[in-house]
Amino acid sequence: MTGKTAGSAFVDHDHDHNACRGQALVRAQAICTERGVRLTEIRRQVLEHVWRGHKPLGAYEILDMLRDNRQKTAPPTVYRALEFLLQHGLIHRIESLNAFVGCTDPETPHRAQFLICNQCGVTAELNDPRIDAAIGEQAAAAGFTVNRRTIEVEGTCPHCALTAR
Ligand SMILES: [Zn+2]
Ligand SMILES: [Zn+2]
Ligand SMILES: [Zn+2]
Numbered sequence: 001m002t003g004k005t006a007g008s009a010f011v012d013h014d015h016d017h018n019a020c021r022g023q024a025l026v027r028a029q030a031i032c033t034e035r036g037v038r039l040t041e042i043r044r045q046v047l048e049h050v051w052r053g054h055k056p057l058g059a060y061e062i063l064d065m066l067r068d069n070r071q072k073t074a075p076p077t078v079y080r081a082l083e084f085l086l087q088h089g090l091i092h093r094i095e096s097l098n099a100f101v102g103c104t105d106p107e108t109p110h111r112a113q114f115l116i117c118n119q120c121g122v123t124a125e126l127n128d129p130r131i132d133a134a135i136g137e138q139a140a141a142a143g144f145t146v147n148r149r150t151i152e153v154e155g156t157c158p159h160c161a162l163t164a165r
Contacts, residue, residue, distance in 0.1 A: 008124075028085075046066070059079060066078065090102070112150060
């Protein structure tokens with residue numbers, strides 16, 4: 001991704017987000033074409049809304065945005081589109097917020113870890129295989145079967161930390 005601060009998973013607040021979102025849509029289209037699945041108009045629109053920024057969005061916020069442009073969009077239509085996008089790794093669900101965020105590395109299957117800012121809501125995705133491996137090892141050692149292993153870490157992003165000073 002472009003516009004990241006060196007060494008930070010967080011994008012700069014003044015980065016060119018249109019380019020960010022445009023790139024996400026192009027990558028999503030390429031992934032769907034490669035897999036022989038269709039990025040239908042509604043799926044594309046939902047993805048575009050999820051990529052409105054780097055803050056996770058709830059299904060109802062997405063529904064509201066769709067209703068601004070379209071007359072009738074039923075909740076199940078949005079849920080089905082979200083389900084498709086999740087299934088193809090184009091977005092992630094942030095359980096603690098019950099919200100969705102665009103994946104920054106959709107071509108590579110991964111289990112993500114998230115840093116979530118409590119001040120501005122911006123979320124950064126980490127794909128660190130070491131974290132995932134450590135959890136796998138520790139869970140196995142404990143005889144524990146893991147069902148879901150998305151890690152959500154809350155705190156303050158570099159931008160909010162600066163403005164708070
Ligand atoms: Zn962006
Ligand atoms: Zn991801
Ligand atoms: Zn923040």
